[in-house]
Amino acid sequence: MSVRIESIRAIPTVSGFFFDDQRAIKAGATQEGFDYRGDPQTPGFRRIREAGEALSVELELSTGAVATGDCCAVQYSGAGGRDPLFRAEKYRPTVEGPVASALTGRDAGEFLANATLLEEMSDEEGDRLHTAIRYGVSQALLDAAALATGTTMTDVLADAYDVEPATEPIPVFGQSGDERRANAEKMLLKGVPVLPHGLFNSVEKVGEQGEQLVEYVAWLSERASRFDGHEPRFHVDVYGILGEVFGPPYDRDEVVDYFASLQEAARPYPLQVEGPMDEGSREAQIRAMATLRDGLSEANVAVDIVADEWCNTFDDVQAFVDAEAADVVQVKTPDLGGIHRSAEAVLACRGTETRAYLGGTCNETDVSARACAHVALATRAAQVLAKPGMGFDEGFMVVTNEMRRTLARRGRVTGEGETEVVADD
Template identity: 70%
Template sequence: MRIEAVRATPGVAGFFFDDQRAIKQGASRDGFTYEGEPVTDGFDRIREAGESLLVELRLGDGRWVRGDCAAVQYSGAGGRDPRFRADEFVSVLEGQVADVLRGRDATHFDENVTAIEALPSREGGRLHTAVRYGVSQALLNAAAHATRGTPTDVLATALGTEPATEPVPVFGQSGDERYTNAEKMLVKGVPVLPHGLFNSADAMGADGDGLLDYLDWLSTRTDDLGRPEYEPRFHVDVYGMVGELFGPPYDRPEVTDYFAALERAAAPYPLQVEGPMDAAGRADQIHAMAELREALADAGVAVDVVADEWCNTFDDVRRFVDHEAADVVQIKTPDLGGVQRSARAVRYCEGTDTRAYLGGTCNETATSARACAHVALATDAAQVLAKPGMGFDEGYMIVTNEMRRTVARMDGRATGADAAERRDAVRRDPDPGRAGGGRR
């Protein structure tokens, strides 16, 4: 089945673009927005509406399949591509990208995404990561439609993996509503929570006591609201604020004692802390993370550290893993470009002491979130982010239901829904989307 046409339409994303540097430098809140001038290139204001670019491919049978170009909330920070403006890339999608894809066999996912990754941008270098991200989703869905399988099947075939047989643990993010949304997560039994958004001195507290108090509260509320069998993992993102509090070096007792206090506050639940510091560059960040991780191990502090800042590309993931600089790496899907690159980054963690967290951003779309659910299943990642948005409920529903739906479909095939049965089902029911699915 051939790809016949490409269409691109500017759309909205699930959250906002924020100038992280301006916020960390003390920009004051003005209601939902921020006062002051932006300091990161590409921003006109500190907080701007999120954008997406809706990609559609028309296949030979007339079917349109989709993918959404999206970029992270904190674009332009930590070595990431600049803030994404959707209307600037419509002509790129309908011109340069369409010229490469038109006439290609939709079943050849690996070849098609490789061709897109090789395309240069107008300024030289590669196309914006958001563009490669969205087009790869559309190509993944095209291959799934053409082969009458799931996107998980397509990725597993391309990677040579055995997909997960159960949904991957979902990680909920609370946004600024770190108390109300955490309680929602506890009631729903979310496996990993709550993110917390500790991205400012106000949230962290003068001596880090704000985070300590929050973890103590979270542990207590988990006991209050969780079912008896509920055993969640706590995961908080501090956006480099531990580094702002203490500074390097990170192997001194003052730092490890603070992490020991965090461990006690979270007990009896395991804790992982994302982005403890934000160094001046990639090499410095890797050194600082490795230094902290080794110091915590020597001190017997059972808090895992999660790499985020300066861990953007596949090569970055490989460097953090090779230098043993993190217990967990966030694979920030829009920053890697095509979804196949995120999948390979997850696989790179196999057989190491580093777990793969398939992340992303609140500033994505439902379409990109569903695509990432298939990446998580195909690679059996350690955890996957609930996205898009910061309201929690919607993103958790989208990602969880996509995985459950896909696992049920795979279970149905494994328990006797062979090709003949599926053909008979299609004859009985002219809607092939309902044939052969579900648990039997």
């Protein structure tokens, strides 16, 4: 007898960080303590920094079990072609109205069919559902399928896409926030495989000539050398700021020499730089990223570049991969809508030279982070983001522990019952 979805409710909740108006920050908004001074520039924002919101979705099943997912959106909502700022109260009626009507009574075990139906739905105005709604409700559908079939969310996804899940934890990528030195020290102490993100989101932080980023990477390398046996990969996010420092074309000697200086500062650790520029459209971004990648390759500069800006949807990911415009693409889970679309985006990188980083945002929740850990395991992503929050420790705990518990439940343990934390290539 199949397990049915009996009812759906939505509860306004809080997310793990804040909504930030990226346009205002890039335009030079002054940071005052933890807040920003100035007027917002992105539609929907009431101030430059606002408390993050989420919408918890609960599916009550015919067995009495309750499946959960969280609707949430990225920190920089409304930027880079993303959906507008997500207000929980505004979108609650949509979840409890047309979404609930469409899903109530359906077989909870049919995850992919239910998630596909959700992805194709429209709201009361005939518009496609906000990405946050598709993201959160699909998490609940994934949880419901696992509950209905007595398996893990990893197994539900692996079965849906006929793939073999990872048997070891996926390398976790820690993000430091503005406490880029203290939190990097924490990451090194905990043996985090990929670190530290850095949050270099202004010229002030990067340096007028990029010198402060080079200095930071050199500091990071020196600190990492103190931890014998730990060989992390460095990953810094510059939010397009290097494009403001140098400008196109990106294969000229000045730019390539700068990346060579970053590589030298990082030695002996591998380095990848996320979002080197923001060119204002997907097509322009792909051209710029491909130009930079070709220039670095020709000069034998071994710094990988990571697509972030204008790489939001599944089609965006596919376009960057097809153009060979990045060494790594970030799959920004809330921006892809349904969580199954994130799985599909990671799998689209298989057999190519592009690695998939299952990312997302600090502005998610513990529920969405745990769901993403299952996507990472099912698809064998190259790395997975520690989230939510910018304090690092909590997000690292949530994602790492979910993977370890899942692997133990699936009977894939090593040694004395402890899952081995190594990269899964």
